[in-house]
Amino acid sequence: MSNEEVSKLPVAKWRGQIDLGGEELDVYVLNDETRVLSSGSTTKALANVERGSLQDYIGQKALNTFIDKEKVLQESIRFSIPGTQWVGLGITTEHFELICRGYVQALYERAPLTDRQKDIAIKAAVLTSGLTRTGLDALIDEATGYQYDRAEDALQVKLRAFIADELRAWEKTFPDELWEEFGRLTDWKGSLTKRPKWWGKLVIELIYETLDEDVAAYLKENKPPAGVRWHQQLTDNYGARQLVSRCYEVIGMSKTCDHIRELREKVARHYGKKPVQFTLYLKPPADD
Structure with missing residues (x-):
């Protein structure tokens, strides 16, 4: 040139x-x-x-x-x-x-x-x-x-990136592979289209809560109206890409696991969560 x-x-x-x-x-x-x-x-x-x-x-x-x-x-x-x-x-x-x-x-x-x-x-x-x-x-x-050097407005910058002003219907946000891995790791024998409701808690733990903390908090505290899913509030550009990208990151980690507990531990470690051990005090057994 x-x-x-x-x-x-x-x-x-x-x-x-x-x-x-x-x-x-x-x-x-x-x-x-x-x-x-x-x-x-x-x-x-x-x-x-x-x-x-x-x-x-x-x-x-x-x-x-x-x-x-x-x-x-x-x-x-x-x-x-x-x-x-x-x-x-x-x-x-x-x-x-x-x-x-x-x-x-x-x-x-x-x-x-x-x-x-x-x-x-x-x-x-x-x-x-x-x-x-x-x-x-x-x-x-x-x-x-x-x-x-960049101009930054903390939470508002993050919200503009992740949260859409108007809701939009998403035909398919979560890849089928995510449900397939959940099924394999939980030994689910049923249809993936009729998956257990408690898998929703896995999505919250492994996907939403590993996104930016401020945005995850906003999503939890500002639930959409009935019938509108949380991910429908995400933008159709950066936010959507981040959400789908996070799904594939978790899918990638799941491929190395044999049980859902192992995946939860890997995701927690990878995204900076610290293990906490609780001590439980009980009365001593009564003498015979």
Whole structure:
């Protein structure tokens, strides 16, 4: 690219690294406040290759149904990095989540993946399970230092991201795989369409309560009218993606468990909950 072309590119004003499942990804916040992940480090994290094109790992025929390759590639962002002569290539946090979720979905739906693709799908589940309750955007803000420069209005910012002003009906928010894993881990023999009501408590514990604490509290304290589900209050963009992403993170962790108790413990540890042990005092038994 010519110097003139480079001068017209977005600029990486903040840069850093995030750790997802032991993988370091280079991340940037551009001067228009777009958060991006380095395309190269994303490829390395997924495929464990030093040099490779992301296109090579999202364009295979078996993945066409699950990953919109053209959208990801066309909306990739070239940007300049101050202090270097390099032009960076990044993907948005939304596209990173879509790629990981697409791989995982392909694995769960038993698409004809190669062994290599199956390994990447498992890696994608690990990467998404590495996201904390604050979300990928917030991780990047913290890693790059952008969190200290951005304008912030605490709860109201979070609510605008998660809560819609008008309710919208969602045809299908929770993936079928979540119910399948709950069924396997609880040894449920009945139909998943007539699942036990107490699974709702699992959703609250494993999904809603691992989202941002302020938003989870708002959802609990401001229940929607009868007949309207909680998740119908979420926005149709960031909030919905966070909710669905969290479902897949929990699904990924559930694949390594044999019992629902094990999953609850893993989720609690992963999202920062601390175990508490209670001591119960009883009268001594009466002498015979």
